[in-house]
Amino acid sequence: MSAKIDRAFYDIGHLDQLAETDTPLHRLDPRAKLLTTIVFIFCVVSYDKYEIAGLLPFFLFPAVLIGLGNLPLGFLLRKLLLVSPFVIFIGIFNPWLDRAVFWQLGPVNITGGWLSFFSLLLRFTLTVGAALLLVASSGFPTLCMAMEKLGTPRIFTVQLLLLHRYLFILTGEAIRMIRAHSLRSFSGKGRITFRVFLQMLGNLLLRTIDRAQRVHLAMLSRAFSGEIRVLRKFRFGYSEVFFVAGFCVFFLTLRFTGVTALLGRLVLEISR
Protein backbone atom coordinates (compact mmCIF):
# COMPACT_ATOMS: atom_id res chain seq x y z
CA MET A 1 0.00 0.00 0.00
CA SER A 2 2.69 2.40 0.93
CA ALA A 3 4.41 1.79 -2.38
CA LYS A 4 1.20 2.92 -4.06
CA ILE A 5 1.09 6.05 -1.97
CA ASP A 6 4.69 6.90 -2.72
CA ARG A 7 3.95 6.33 -6.38
CA ALA A 8 0.98 8.72 -6.40
CA PHE A 9 3.10 11.26 -4.58
CA TYR A 10 5.92 10.88 -7.06
CA ASP A 11 3.47 11.27 -9.94
CA ILE A 12 2.28 14.72 -8.86
CA GLY A 13 5.84 15.89 -8.55
CA HIS A 14 6.75 14.35 -11.88
CA LEU A 15 4.03 16.25 -13.77
CA ASP A 16 5.38 19.47 -12.29
CA GLN A 17 8.88 18.49 -13.28
CA LEU A 18 7.77 17.92 -16.84
CA ALA A 19 6.37 21.45 -16.83
CA GLU A 20 9.82 22.81 -15.95
CA THR A 21 11.42 21.78 -19.23
CA ASP A 22 12.01 24.28 -21.99
CA THR A 23 10.45 23.39 -25.33
CA PRO A 24 8.47 25.35 -27.91
CA LEU A 25 5.28 24.05 -26.30
CA HIS A 26 6.32 25.05 -22.79
CA ARG A 27 7.24 28.53 -23.99
CA LEU A 28 3.74 29.19 -25.30
CA ASP A 29 1.51 31.43 -23.21
CA PRO A 30 -0.53 29.13 -20.94
CA ARG A 31 -3.73 30.94 -21.90
CA ALA A 32 -3.29 29.75 -25.47
CA LYS A 33 -2.97 26.14 -24.32
CA LEU A 34 -5.89 26.45 -21.90
CA LEU A 35 -8.25 27.92 -24.51
CA THR A 36 -7.26 25.41 -27.18
CA THR A 37 -7.74 22.53 -24.74
CA ILE A 38 -11.23 23.75 -23.82
CA VAL A 39 -12.28 24.00 -27.47
CA PHE A 40 -10.77 20.57 -28.04
CA ILE A 41 -12.73 18.97 -25.19
CA PHE A 42 -16.00 20.56 -26.26
CA CYS A 43 -15.54 19.35 -29.83
CA VAL A 44 -14.75 15.81 -28.67
CA VAL A 45 -17.69 15.45 -26.31
CA SER A 46 -20.16 17.01 -28.74
CA TYR A 47 -20.02 13.97 -31.03
CA ASP A 48 -22.83 11.48 -31.30
CA LYS A 49 -22.36 8.58 -28.91
CA TYR A 50 -21.76 6.05 -31.70
CA GLU A 51 -19.03 8.13 -33.30
CA ILE A 52 -15.68 6.44 -33.76
CA ALA A 53 -14.31 7.51 -37.13
CA GLY A 54 -14.81 11.18 -36.35
CA LEU A 55 -12.92 10.95 -33.08
CA LEU A 56 -9.76 9.35 -34.44
CA PRO A 57 -8.34 12.47 -36.15
CA PHE A 58 -8.53 14.31 -32.85
CA PHE A 59 -5.58 12.25 -31.65
CA LEU A 60 -3.51 14.54 -33.83
CA PHE A 61 -3.70 17.21 -31.13
CA PRO A 62 -2.20 15.16 -28.27
CA ALA A 63 0.34 13.69 -30.69
CA VAL A 64 1.52 17.13 -31.72
CA LEU A 65 1.62 18.31 -28.10
CA ILE A 66 3.65 15.29 -27.05
CA GLY A 67 6.01 15.87 -29.94
CA LEU A 68 6.35 19.63 -29.45
CA GLY A 69 6.71 19.34 -25.70
CA ASN A 70 8.94 16.23 -25.73
CA LEU A 71 6.65 14.59 -23.14
CA PRO A 72 6.87 10.93 -22.07
CA LEU A 73 4.02 8.97 -23.65
CA GLY A 74 4.37 5.95 -21.38
CA PHE A 75 4.02 7.94 -18.20
CA LEU A 76 0.91 9.70 -19.48
CA LEU A 77 -0.66 6.42 -20.61
CA ARG A 78 -0.04 4.87 -17.22
CA LYS A 79 -1.78 7.78 -15.53
CA LEU A 80 -4.71 7.35 -17.91
CA LEU A 81 -4.96 3.67 -17.05
CA LEU A 82 -5.01 4.40 -13.34
CA VAL A 83 -8.20 6.43 -13.58
CA SER A 84 -9.97 4.47 -16.28
CA PRO A 85 -11.96 2.05 -14.01
CA PHE A 86 -14.91 4.38 -13.39
CA VAL A 87 -15.51 5.11 -17.05
CA ILE A 88 -15.10 1.45 -17.94
CA PHE A 89 -17.47 0.45 -15.15
CA ILE A 90 -20.19 2.78 -16.41
CA GLY A 91 -19.56 2.10 -20.09
CA ILE A 92 -19.31 -1.69 -19.95
CA PHE A 93 -23.08 -1.89 -19.53
CA ASN A 94 -23.60 -0.41 -22.99
CA PRO A 95 -22.88 -3.65 -24.91
CA TRP A 96 -25.43 -5.48 -22.77
CA LEU A 97 -28.14 -2.87 -22.86
CA ASP A 98 -27.88 -1.78 -26.46
CA ARG A 99 -27.97 -4.86 -28.67
CA ALA A 100 -29.20 -3.25 -31.86
CA VAL A 101 -27.03 -4.51 -34.70
CA PHE A 102 -25.25 -1.79 -36.63
CA TRP A 103 -22.92 -3.73 -38.86
CA GLN A 104 -22.80 -7.28 -40.00
CA LEU A 105 -19.33 -8.40 -40.87
CA GLY A 106 -20.01 -11.96 -41.96
CA PRO A 107 -20.95 -13.90 -38.85
CA VAL A 108 -19.94 -11.14 -36.47
CA ASN A 109 -22.60 -8.68 -35.41
CA ILE A 110 -21.31 -5.35 -34.22
CA THR A 111 -23.91 -3.88 -31.92
CA GLY A 112 -24.56 -0.27 -31.04
CA GLY A 113 -23.49 -0.99 -27.48
CA TRP A 114 -19.98 -2.04 -28.46
CA LEU A 115 -19.69 0.96 -30.76
CA SER A 116 -20.75 3.37 -28.03
CA PHE A 117 -18.47 1.66 -25.51
CA PHE A 118 -15.49 1.99 -27.81
CA SER A 119 -16.45 5.57 -28.56
CA LEU A 120 -16.60 6.22 -24.80
CA LEU A 121 -13.07 4.91 -24.37
CA LEU A 122 -11.83 7.14 -27.18
CA ARG A 123 -13.51 10.16 -25.61
CA PHE A 124 -12.04 9.31 -22.23
CA THR A 125 -8.51 9.00 -23.62
CA LEU A 126 -8.80 12.26 -25.54
CA THR A 127 -10.35 14.45 -22.85
CA VAL A 128 -8.38 13.21 -19.86
CA GLY A 129 -5.20 13.04 -21.91
CA ALA A 130 -5.71 16.67 -22.94
CA ALA A 131 -6.02 17.72 -19.30
CA LEU A 132 -2.82 15.87 -18.35
CA LEU A 133 -0.95 17.37 -21.29
CA LEU A 134 -2.10 20.81 -20.21
CA VAL A 135 -0.48 20.43 -16.78
CA ALA A 136 2.59 18.68 -18.11
CA SER A 137 3.19 21.48 -20.61
CA SER A 138 2.38 24.46 -18.42
CA GLY A 139 2.72 23.60 -14.75
CA PHE A 140 0.11 24.19 -12.13
CA PRO A 141 1.13 27.64 -10.82
CA THR A 142 1.35 29.03 -14.35
CA LEU A 143 -2.07 27.61 -15.19
CA CYS A 144 -3.55 29.24 -12.11
CA MET A 145 -2.21 32.58 -13.24
CA ALA A 146 -3.57 32.00 -16.72
CA MET A 147 -6.98 31.29 -15.17
CA GLU A 148 -6.80 34.50 -13.24
CA LYS A 149 -5.95 36.44 -16.40
CA LEU A 150 -9.03 34.88 -17.96
CA GLY A 151 -11.29 36.13 -15.19
CA THR A 152 -11.26 33.60 -12.35
CA PRO A 153 -11.63 35.36 -8.96
CA ARG A 154 -8.21 36.02 -7.47
CA ILE A 155 -9.07 34.54 -4.10
CA PHE A 156 -9.80 31.25 -5.81
CA THR A 157 -6.57 31.18 -7.78
CA VAL A 158 -4.66 32.07 -4.62
CA GLN A 159 -6.44 29.18 -2.93
CA LEU A 160 -5.29 26.88 -5.71
CA LEU A 161 -1.72 28.13 -5.46
CA LEU A 162 -1.61 27.63 -1.68
CA LEU A 163 -3.12 24.19 -2.01
CA HIS A 164 -0.50 23.22 -4.54
CA ARG A 165 2.31 24.58 -2.40
CA TYR A 166 1.27 22.81 0.80
CA LEU A 167 0.13 19.64 -0.88
CA PHE A 168 3.66 18.28 -0.95
CA ILE A 169 4.52 19.30 2.59
CA LEU A 170 1.39 17.83 4.16
CA THR A 171 1.40 14.71 2.05
CA GLY A 172 4.99 14.15 3.06
CA GLU A 173 3.92 14.53 6.67
CA ALA A 174 1.10 12.01 6.25
CA ILE A 175 3.45 9.54 4.59
CA ARG A 176 5.92 9.87 7.44
CA MET A 177 3.13 9.22 9.93
CA ILE A 178 2.09 6.07 8.09
CA ARG A 179 5.68 4.90 7.92
CA ALA A 180 6.19 5.55 11.63
CA HIS A 181 3.03 3.64 12.41
CA SER A 182 3.91 0.64 10.30
CA LEU A 183 7.40 0.50 11.82
CA ARG A 184 5.86 0.24 15.27
CA SER A 185 3.00 -2.17 14.61
CA PHE A 186 4.36 -5.55 13.57
CA SER A 187 1.48 -7.48 15.06
CA GLY A 188 -1.07 -5.38 13.20
CA LYS A 189 0.93 -5.90 9.98
CA GLY A 190 0.81 -2.19 9.37
CA ARG A 191 -2.97 -2.02 9.27
CA ILE A 192 -4.39 1.05 10.90
CA THR A 193 -7.33 0.52 13.25
CA PHE A 194 -10.10 3.07 13.42
CA ARG A 195 -9.06 4.42 16.83
CA VAL A 196 -5.49 4.99 15.74
CA PHE A 197 -6.67 6.37 12.42
CA LEU A 198 -8.71 9.06 14.15
CA GLN A 199 -5.79 10.03 16.36
CA MET A 200 -3.44 10.25 13.41
CA LEU A 201 -5.89 12.29 11.41
CA GLY A 202 -6.70 14.55 14.36
CA ASN A 203 -3.02 15.19 14.99
CA LEU A 204 -2.38 15.89 11.35
CA LEU A 205 -5.28 18.35 11.36
CA LEU A 206 -4.00 20.15 14.47
CA ARG A 207 -0.54 20.45 12.94
CA THR A 208 -2.14 21.72 9.75
CA ILE A 209 -4.07 24.43 11.54
CA ASP A 210 -0.97 25.52 13.44
CA ARG A 211 0.95 25.60 10.22
CA ALA A 212 -1.72 27.78 8.63
CA GLN A 213 -1.34 30.19 11.53
CA ARG A 214 2.42 30.35 11.09
CA VAL A 215 2.00 30.83 7.36
CA HIS A 216 -0.40 33.67 8.00
CA LEU A 217 1.98 35.36 10.42
CA ALA A 218 4.80 35.00 7.94
CA MET A 219 2.62 36.54 5.25
CA LEU A 220 1.62 39.39 7.57
CA SER A 221 5.23 40.17 8.33
CA ARG A 222 5.79 40.48 4.60
CA ALA A 223 2.99 43.06 4.28
CA PHE A 224 0.15 40.77 3.25
CA SER A 225 -3.08 42.72 3.02
CA GLY A 226 -5.48 40.08 1.79
CA GLU A 227 -4.40 40.48 -1.82
CA ILE A 228 -1.71 38.44 -3.46
CA ARG A 229 0.41 40.18 -6.03
CA VAL A 230 1.88 38.25 -8.87
CA LEU A 231 4.92 39.46 -10.72
CA ARG A 232 4.82 37.70 -14.00
CA LYS A 233 4.25 38.82 -17.52
CA PHE A 234 2.39 36.85 -20.10
CA ARG A 235 2.70 37.59 -23.76
CA PHE A 236 0.09 36.60 -26.27
CA GLY A 237 2.20 36.90 -29.40
CA TYR A 238 2.02 35.63 -32.98
CA SER A 239 2.92 32.06 -32.09
CA GLU A 240 0.08 31.94 -29.54
CA VAL A 241 -2.43 33.32 -32.03
CA PHE A 242 -1.16 30.85 -34.60
CA PHE A 243 -1.44 27.95 -32.14
CA VAL A 244 -4.96 28.77 -30.96
CA ALA A 245 -6.36 29.71 -34.37
CA GLY A 246 -4.69 26.80 -36.15
CA PHE A 247 -5.92 24.14 -33.81
CA CYS A 248 -9.40 25.61 -33.38
CA VAL A 249 -9.91 25.80 -37.12
CA PHE A 250 -8.66 22.22 -37.37
CA PHE A 251 -11.04 20.98 -34.64
CA LEU A 252 -14.06 22.81 -36.00
CA THR A 253 -13.34 21.63 -39.54
CA LEU A 254 -13.18 18.06 -38.33
CA ARG A 255 -16.31 18.53 -36.29
CA PHE A 256 -18.52 20.20 -38.84
CA THR A 257 -17.33 18.91 -42.21
CA GLY A 258 -16.70 15.43 -43.48
CA VAL A 259 -13.07 16.07 -44.34
CA THR A 260 -11.87 12.72 -43.08
CA ALA A 261 -14.59 10.81 -44.92
CA LEU A 262 -13.69 12.66 -48.11
CA LEU A 263 -10.05 11.82 -47.60
CA GLY A 264 -10.88 8.18 -47.03
CA ARG A 265 -13.10 8.04 -50.12
CA LEU A 266 -10.39 9.71 -52.17
CA VAL A 267 -7.85 7.09 -51.16
CA LEU A 268 -10.34 4.31 -51.87
CA GLU A 269 -11.03 5.75 -55.32
CA ILE A 270 -7.36 6.08 -56.15
CA SER A 271 -6.55 2.57 -55.00
CA ARG A 272 -9.32 1.15 -57.15
Next chain:
Amino acid sequence: MHMADALLSPVVGGSMWAATAATTVYCSAKVRHSLDDRKVPLMGVLAAFVFAAQMINFSIPATGSSGHLGGGLILAILLGPYAAFLAIASVLGVQALFFADGGLLALGCNIFNLGVFPCFIAYPLIYKKIVGNNPTKNRLLTGSLIAAVVGLQLGAFGVVMETTMSGISELPFISFVLIMQPIHLAIGVVEGVVTAGVISFIWQARPEILERAAAEQPLGGVPIGRVLAGLTLATIFTGGILSWYASGLPDGLEWSMFKVSGQEELTAPTGIYHTLEAVQKKTSFLPDYGFKGLSQEQGVDGATDLARLGTSAAGLLGGLLVLVAGVVIGLLLKKRCLASHGQARLHG
Protein backbone atom coordinates in the same frame (compact mmCIF):
# COMPACT_ATOMS: atom_id res chain seq x y z
CA MET B 1 -17.21 8.84 -7.44
CA HIS B 2 -16.22 11.39 -9.98
CA MET B 3 -18.07 12.28 -13.14
CA ALA B 4 -16.00 11.92 -16.30
CA ASP B 5 -15.85 14.03 -19.44
CA ALA B 6 -16.47 10.98 -21.54
CA LEU B 7 -19.92 10.49 -20.01
CA LEU B 8 -21.03 14.08 -20.50
CA SER B 9 -22.80 15.93 -23.27
CA PRO B 10 -21.74 19.53 -23.90
CA VAL B 11 -25.13 20.88 -22.80
CA VAL B 12 -25.05 19.19 -19.41
CA GLY B 13 -21.33 19.82 -18.89
CA GLY B 14 -21.64 23.47 -19.93
CA SER B 15 -24.65 24.11 -17.72
CA MET B 16 -22.98 22.59 -14.68
CA TRP B 17 -19.85 24.61 -15.40
CA ALA B 18 -21.93 27.79 -15.44
CA ALA B 19 -23.60 26.90 -12.15
CA THR B 20 -20.25 26.10 -10.56
CA ALA B 21 -18.58 29.21 -11.92
CA ALA B 22 -21.41 31.36 -10.59
CA THR B 23 -21.10 29.77 -7.15
CA THR B 24 -17.33 30.22 -7.18
CA VAL B 25 -17.63 33.91 -8.01
CA TYR B 26 -20.31 34.36 -5.35
CA CYS B 27 -18.31 32.53 -2.67
CA SER B 28 -15.12 34.41 -3.59
CA ALA B 29 -16.92 37.72 -3.15
CA LYS B 30 -18.31 36.52 0.19
CA VAL B 31 -14.94 35.39 1.50
CA ARG B 32 -13.24 38.57 0.33
CA HIS B 33 -15.82 40.72 2.06
CA SER B 34 -15.65 38.77 5.29
CA LEU B 35 -12.48 40.80 5.99
CA ASP B 36 -10.76 37.89 7.64
CA ASP B 37 -7.51 37.44 5.80
CA ARG B 38 -6.49 34.72 8.23
CA LYS B 39 -8.79 32.50 6.28
CA VAL B 40 -6.80 32.74 3.06
CA PRO B 41 -3.87 30.58 4.18
CA LEU B 42 -6.15 28.43 6.34
CA MET B 43 -8.26 27.51 3.29
CA GLY B 44 -5.24 26.57 1.24
CA VAL B 45 -3.58 24.54 3.95
CA LEU B 46 -6.78 22.75 4.96
CA ALA B 47 -7.43 21.81 1.34
CA ALA B 48 -3.94 20.33 1.27
CA PHE B 49 -4.82 18.55 4.51
CA VAL B 50 -7.72 16.81 2.75
CA PHE B 51 -5.25 15.42 0.23
CA ALA B 52 -2.82 14.32 2.89
CA ALA B 53 -5.64 12.80 4.96
CA GLN B 54 -6.68 10.68 2.01
CA MET B 55 -3.30 9.01 2.10
CA ILE B 56 -4.10 7.59 5.55
CA ASN B 57 -6.47 4.63 5.32
CA PHE B 58 -7.92 2.58 8.15
CA SER B 59 -8.98 -1.01 7.74
CA ILE B 60 -12.71 -1.62 8.08
CA PRO B 61 -13.04 -4.75 10.25
CA ALA B 62 -14.40 -7.93 8.64
CA THR B 63 -14.68 -6.47 5.16
CA GLY B 64 -11.09 -6.45 3.99
CA SER B 65 -11.57 -2.98 2.60
CA SER B 66 -10.33 0.32 3.90
CA GLY B 67 -11.84 3.73 4.39
CA HIS B 68 -10.59 7.29 4.44
CA LEU B 69 -11.78 10.83 4.79
CA GLY B 70 -13.64 12.44 1.88
CA GLY B 71 -13.30 15.85 3.39
CA GLY B 72 -16.23 17.99 2.17
CA LEU B 73 -18.08 18.10 5.45
CA ILE B 74 -15.01 18.63 7.62
CA LEU B 75 -13.99 21.60 5.49
CA ALA B 76 -17.48 23.07 5.85
CA ILE B 77 -17.33 22.66 9.64
CA LEU B 78 -13.89 24.25 9.94
CA LEU B 79 -14.20 26.98 7.33
CA GLY B 80 -17.88 27.76 6.90
CA PRO B 81 -19.74 27.16 3.65
CA TYR B 82 -18.25 29.82 1.37
CA ALA B 83 -14.60 29.26 2.12
CA ALA B 84 -15.19 25.50 2.22
CA PHE B 85 -16.77 25.56 -1.22
CA LEU B 86 -13.68 27.25 -2.66
CA ALA B 87 -11.42 24.80 -0.85
CA ILE B 88 -13.36 21.80 -2.20
CA ALA B 89 -13.34 23.28 -5.69
CA SER B 90 -9.58 23.67 -5.52
CA VAL B 91 -9.13 20.08 -4.32
CA LEU B 92 -11.22 18.79 -7.21
CA GLY B 93 -9.39 21.04 -9.63
CA VAL B 94 -6.06 19.58 -8.59
CA GLN B 95 -7.49 16.07 -8.75
CA ALA B 96 -8.76 16.71 -12.27
CA LEU B 97 -5.43 18.05 -13.45
CA PHE B 98 -2.90 15.91 -11.62
CA PHE B 99 -4.72 12.66 -11.03
CA ALA B 100 -6.78 12.91 -14.21
CA ASP B 101 -9.88 12.31 -12.13
CA GLY B 102 -12.79 13.12 -14.39
CA GLY B 103 -11.42 15.75 -16.70
CA LEU B 104 -11.92 19.44 -17.28
CA LEU B 105 -15.48 19.52 -18.59
CA ALA B 106 -16.68 17.23 -15.80
CA LEU B 107 -15.01 19.46 -13.24
CA GLY B 108 -18.13 21.65 -13.18
CA CYS B 109 -20.28 18.63 -12.33
CA ASN B 110 -17.83 17.32 -9.76
CA ILE B 111 -17.51 20.60 -7.91
CA PHE B 112 -21.28 20.92 -7.93
CA ASN B 113 -21.88 17.36 -6.67
CA LEU B 114 -19.21 17.36 -4.01
CA GLY B 115 -19.19 21.06 -3.10
CA VAL B 116 -22.65 22.57 -3.26
CA PHE B 117 -24.46 19.73 -1.50
CA PRO B 118 -22.22 19.45 1.56
CA CYS B 119 -21.60 23.20 1.90
CA PHE B 120 -25.02 24.62 1.23
CA ILE B 121 -27.36 21.81 2.21
CA ALA B 122 -25.79 19.19 4.47
CA TYR B 123 -23.77 21.57 6.62
CA PRO B 124 -26.14 24.49 7.29
CA LEU B 125 -29.44 22.62 7.20
CA ILE B 126 -28.45 19.40 8.97
CA TYR B 127 -25.14 19.55 10.80
CA LYS B 128 -25.60 23.03 12.28
CA LYS B 129 -29.20 22.38 13.23
CA ILE B 130 -28.31 19.18 15.09
CA VAL B 131 -24.98 20.15 16.63
CA GLY B 132 -25.85 23.75 17.45
CA ASN B 133 -23.41 25.90 19.38
CA ASN B 134 -22.79 23.51 22.29
CA PRO B 135 -21.59 20.27 20.79
CA THR B 136 -21.80 17.01 22.73
CA LYS B 137 -20.30 13.74 21.60
CA ASN B 138 -23.65 12.28 20.58
CA ARG B 139 -24.78 15.39 18.77
CA LEU B 140 -21.52 15.54 16.89
CA LEU B 141 -21.88 11.93 15.81
CA THR B 142 -25.55 12.21 14.79
CA GLY B 143 -25.03 15.52 13.05
CA SER B 144 -21.95 14.41 11.10
CA LEU B 145 -23.45 11.06 10.20
CA ILE B 146 -26.73 12.39 8.83
CA ALA B 147 -25.08 15.36 7.14
CA ALA B 148 -22.45 13.20 5.46
CA VAL B 149 -24.96 10.61 4.31
CA VAL B 150 -27.39 13.19 2.92
CA GLY B 151 -24.59 15.13 1.26
CA LEU B 152 -23.19 12.06 -0.46
CA GLN B 153 -26.61 10.72 -1.45
CA LEU B 154 -27.38 14.03 -3.13
CA GLY B 155 -23.96 14.02 -4.78
CA ALA B 156 -24.43 10.47 -6.08
CA PHE B 157 -27.87 11.38 -7.36
CA GLY B 158 -26.25 14.33 -9.10
CA VAL B 159 -23.88 11.94 -10.91
CA VAL B 160 -26.84 9.79 -11.97
CA MET B 161 -28.83 12.76 -13.23
CA GLU B 162 -25.92 14.24 -15.15
CA THR B 163 -25.05 10.89 -16.73
CA THR B 164 -28.64 10.11 -17.67
CA MET B 165 -29.25 13.56 -19.11
CA SER B 166 -26.07 13.34 -21.16
CA GLY B 167 -27.14 9.99 -22.54
CA ILE B 168 -23.70 8.58 -23.40
CA SER B 169 -24.17 5.67 -21.00
CA GLU B 170 -26.90 3.17 -21.74
CA LEU B 171 -27.60 2.50 -18.07
CA PRO B 172 -31.28 3.06 -17.39
CA PHE B 173 -32.01 5.73 -14.81
CA ILE B 174 -33.55 3.36 -12.26
CA SER B 175 -30.78 0.75 -12.32
CA PHE B 176 -28.14 3.44 -12.14
CA VAL B 177 -29.84 4.93 -9.09
CA LEU B 178 -30.03 1.47 -7.54
CA ILE B 179 -26.28 0.97 -8.05
CA MET B 180 -25.11 4.38 -6.98
CA GLN B 181 -27.22 5.21 -3.94
CA PRO B 182 -26.40 2.14 -1.78
CA ILE B 183 -22.66 2.40 -2.55
CA HIS B 184 -22.74 6.00 -1.46
CA LEU B 185 -24.77 5.14 1.61
CA ALA B 186 -21.84 3.05 2.79
CA ILE B 187 -19.34 5.76 1.80
CA GLY B 188 -21.50 8.34 3.56
CA VAL B 189 -21.60 6.36 6.80
CA VAL B 190 -17.80 6.01 6.80
CA GLU B 191 -17.43 9.69 6.01
CA GLY B 192 -19.84 10.66 8.80
CA VAL B 193 -18.14 8.49 11.42
CA VAL B 194 -14.67 9.69 10.43
CA THR B 195 -15.75 13.35 10.41
CA ALA B 196 -17.40 12.99 13.82
CA GLY B 197 -14.31 11.24 15.19
CA VAL B 198 -11.87 13.87 13.96
CA ILE B 199 -14.08 16.77 15.04
CA SER B 200 -14.49 15.34 18.54
CA PHE B 201 -10.73 14.77 18.71
CA ILE B 202 -10.20 18.44 17.89
CA TRP B 203 -12.95 19.42 20.28
CA GLN B 204 -11.23 17.57 23.13
CA ALA B 205 -7.73 18.74 22.28
CA ARG B 206 -8.31 22.30 21.18
CA PRO B 207 -11.95 23.34 21.68
CA GLU B 208 -11.20 26.95 20.81
CA ILE B 209 -10.65 26.03 17.16
CA LEU B 210 -14.21 24.81 16.79
CA GLU B 211 -15.60 27.62 18.90
CA ARG B 212 -13.91 30.18 16.73
CA ALA B 213 -15.10 28.47 13.57
CA ALA B 214 -18.67 28.36 14.90
CA ALA B 215 -18.57 31.96 16.12
CA GLU B 216 -17.60 33.16 12.65
CA GLN B 217 -20.72 31.67 11.17
CA PRO B 218 -23.78 32.56 13.22
CA LEU B 219 -26.69 30.17 12.86
CA GLY B 220 -28.91 30.98 9.94
CA GLY B 221 -26.26 33.23 8.48
CA VAL B 222 -26.28 31.46 5.12
CA PRO B 223 -28.83 32.69 2.63
CA ILE B 224 -29.41 29.24 1.14
CA GLY B 225 -32.49 30.36 -0.72
CA ARG B 226 -30.49 33.00 -2.53
CA VAL B 227 -27.66 30.64 -3.38
CA LEU B 228 -29.97 27.95 -4.71
CA ALA B 229 -32.07 30.44 -6.69
CA GLY B 230 -28.91 31.84 -8.23
CA LEU B 231 -27.67 28.38 -9.11
CA THR B 232 -30.95 27.38 -10.69
CA LEU B 233 -31.04 30.57 -12.74
CA ALA B 234 -27.46 30.10 -13.93
CA THR B 235 -28.10 26.50 -14.91
CA ILE B 236 -31.35 27.21 -16.73
CA PHE B 237 -29.87 30.22 -18.49
CA THR B 238 -26.84 28.36 -19.80
CA GLY B 239 -28.78 25.22 -20.55
CA GLY B 240 -31.26 27.37 -22.47
CA ILE B 241 -28.60 29.13 -24.51
CA LEU B 242 -26.70 25.95 -25.24
CA SER B 243 -29.78 24.03 -26.27
CA TRP B 244 -31.07 26.94 -28.34
CA TYR B 245 -27.75 26.91 -30.10
CA ALA B 246 -27.89 23.15 -30.30
CA SER B 247 -31.29 23.15 -31.96
CA GLY B 248 -29.67 24.84 -34.95
CA LEU B 249 -27.22 21.95 -35.21
CA PRO B 250 -28.87 18.62 -35.82
CA ASP B 251 -26.23 16.48 -34.25
CA GLY B 252 -25.08 15.10 -30.92
CA LEU B 253 -26.13 18.24 -29.13
CA GLU B 254 -29.71 17.96 -30.17
CA TRP B 255 -29.64 14.29 -29.50
CA SER B 256 -28.67 14.85 -25.90
CA MET B 257 -31.43 17.42 -25.51
CA PHE B 258 -33.85 14.85 -26.78
CA LYS B 259 -32.70 12.56 -24.01
CA VAL B 260 -33.35 15.31 -21.51
CA SER B 261 -36.90 15.71 -22.60
CA GLY B 262 -37.45 12.01 -23.17
CA GLN B 263 -36.43 10.99 -19.73
CA GLU B 264 -39.62 9.19 -18.70
CA GLU B 265 -39.24 6.96 -21.69
CA LEU B 266 -35.84 5.99 -20.49
CA THR B 267 -37.19 4.61 -17.26
CA ALA B 268 -39.82 2.52 -19.03
CA PRO B 269 -38.79 -1.10 -19.71
CA THR B 270 -38.88 -0.76 -23.47
CA GLY B 271 -37.45 2.75 -23.22
CA ILE B 272 -33.97 2.14 -24.47
CA TYR B 273 -34.93 0.75 -27.82
CA HIS B 274 -37.65 3.26 -28.20
CA THR B 275 -35.28 6.10 -27.54
CA LEU B 276 -32.62 4.62 -29.73
CA GLU B 277 -35.02 4.31 -32.59
CA ALA B 278 -36.01 7.91 -32.25
CA VAL B 279 -32.38 8.84 -32.02
CA GLN B 280 -31.69 7.00 -35.22
CA LYS B 281 -34.25 9.12 -37.02
CA LYS B 282 -32.33 12.23 -36.12
CA THR B 283 -29.82 12.11 -38.90
CA SER B 284 -26.37 13.51 -38.57
CA PHE B 285 -24.89 16.65 -39.99
CA LEU B 286 -23.63 14.71 -42.96
CA PRO B 287 -26.18 12.10 -43.82
CA ASP B 288 -23.78 10.05 -45.90
CA TYR B 289 -21.04 9.91 -43.31
CA GLY B 290 -20.65 7.45 -40.52
CA PHE B 291 -23.27 5.25 -38.96
CA LYS B 292 -26.19 7.58 -38.87
CA GLY B 293 -29.38 7.77 -40.83
CA LEU B 294 -29.82 4.03 -40.74
CA SER B 295 -32.96 2.14 -40.16
CA GLN B 296 -33.12 0.42 -36.82
CA GLU B 297 -34.71 -2.72 -38.27
CA GLN B 298 -32.62 -5.85 -37.94
CA GLY B 299 -33.37 -7.19 -41.38
CA VAL B 300 -31.72 -4.59 -43.51
CA ASP B 301 -31.25 -5.69 -47.07
CA GLY B 302 -27.79 -6.37 -48.35
CA ALA B 303 -27.52 -3.41 -50.67
CA THR B 304 -27.98 -0.78 -48.00
CA ASP B 305 -25.80 -2.81 -45.71
CA LEU B 306 -22.97 -2.68 -48.21
CA ALA B 307 -23.49 0.97 -48.92
CA ARG B 308 -23.43 1.67 -45.23
CA LEU B 309 -20.29 -0.31 -44.77
CA GLY B 310 -18.71 1.62 -47.63
CA THR B 311 -19.50 5.00 -46.14
CA SER B 312 -18.35 3.97 -42.71
CA ALA B 313 -15.20 2.45 -44.11
CA ALA B 314 -14.39 5.68 -45.89
CA GLY B 315 -14.93 7.60 -42.69
CA LEU B 316 -12.83 5.21 -40.67
CA LEU B 317 -10.06 5.16 -43.23
CA GLY B 318 -9.98 8.94 -43.40
CA GLY B 319 -9.90 9.16 -39.64
CA LEU B 320 -7.11 6.63 -39.41
CA LEU B 321 -5.10 8.45 -42.05
CA VAL B 322 -5.25 11.71 -40.12
CA LEU B 323 -4.40 9.80 -36.98
CA VAL B 324 -1.34 8.23 -38.56
CA ALA B 325 -0.33 11.63 -39.91
CA GLY B 326 -0.63 12.99 -36.39
CA VAL B 327 1.55 10.28 -34.90
CA VAL B 328 4.17 10.81 -37.57
CA ILE B 329 4.17 14.57 -36.99
CA GLY B 330 4.43 13.97 -33.26
CA LEU B 331 7.38 11.61 -33.69
CA LEU B 332 9.16 13.99 -36.06
CA LEU B 333 8.67 16.90 -33.67
CA LYS B 334 9.94 14.82 -30.80
CA LYS B 335 12.99 13.75 -32.78
CA ARG B 336 13.78 17.31 -33.69
CA CYS B 337 13.31 18.31 -30.08
CA LEU B 338 15.70 15.64 -28.88
CA ALA B 339 18.20 16.53 -31.59
CA SER B 340 18.21 20.19 -30.59
CA HIS B 341 18.57 19.17 -26.96
CA GLY B 342 21.55 17.03 -27.84
CA GLN B 343 23.11 19.88 -29.78
CA ALA B 344 22.54 22.26 -26.92
CA ARG B 345 24.24 19.80 -24.64
CA LEU B 346 27.16 19.46 -27.05
CA HIS B 347 27.60 23.19 -27.38
CA GLY B 348 26.99 23.86 -23.72
